[in-house]
Amino acid sequence: MAAFTHHIFVCCNQRSPDHSRGCCDPDGSAQLRSALKAAIASRGLKPAVRANSAGCLDQCEHGPVVAIYPQGTFYGGVTLEDVPRIVEETIVGGRVLEDLVIADECLNNRQCEHITGDQTRDAASEPT
Numbered sequence: 001m002a003a004f005t006h007h008i009f010v011c012c013n014q015r016s017p018d019h020s021r022g023c024c025d026p027d028g029s030a031q032l033r034s035a036l037k038a039a040i041a042s043r044g045l046k047p048a049v050r051a052n053s054a055g056c057l058d059q060c061e062h063g064p065v066v067a068i069y070p071q072g073t074f075y076g077g078v079t080l081e082d083v084p085r086i087v088e089e090t091i092v093g094g095r096v097l098e099d100l101v102i103a104d105e106c107l108n109n110r111q112c113e114h115i116t117g118d119q120t121r122d123a124a125s126e127p128t
C-alpha cells in the first residue's frame with residue numbers, strides 16, 4: 001500500500017454563535033470536509049489522500065481553516081468554491097494558493113491585526 005501523500009484536516013468545530021472566537025463550522029454541517037472528500041474520490045486520489053474532520057486548529061479568526069500535512073500548509077477563509085482548486089492546484093499540482101494561505105504574521109499569532117484590530121474578540125481565550 002502506498003503511503004499517504006496528504007492528510008487534509010478540515011476544522012469542523014462548532015461553537016455557540018456568541019462565542020468570542022467564532023468557529024469554522026457554525027451550522028455543524030461539515031460541508032467543507034464532505035466536499036473535499038468527494039473531490040478527492042472523484043479525482044482518483046484515494047487512498048493516498050484523505051480529508052479528515054478536525055477539531056479546532058486554533059486559527060479560528062481566520063476560518064474556515066484547512067490544514068494540509070505533511071506539507072504544513074494552512075488555508076483560511078476557505079469556501080466550498082475553493083475545493084476544486086485546492087485539489088487540483090495544491091494536492092495534485094503541489095502549489096500553494098497564495099490567496100488562501102494564512103499569512104506567517106497571522107499563523108499562531110493572537111496579536112495579529114485580525115484579532116486585535118477593531119474586532120472585539122478575546123485573544124486570550126483558549127479553544128474549546
Ligand code: FES
Pocket residue numbers: 011012013014022023024025055056057058059060061063064065127
Ligand atoms: S474553530 Fe476552526 S480553527 Fe478554531
Ligand SMILES: [Zn+2]
Pocket residue numbers: 062105106107112113114115
Ligand atoms: Zn490575522
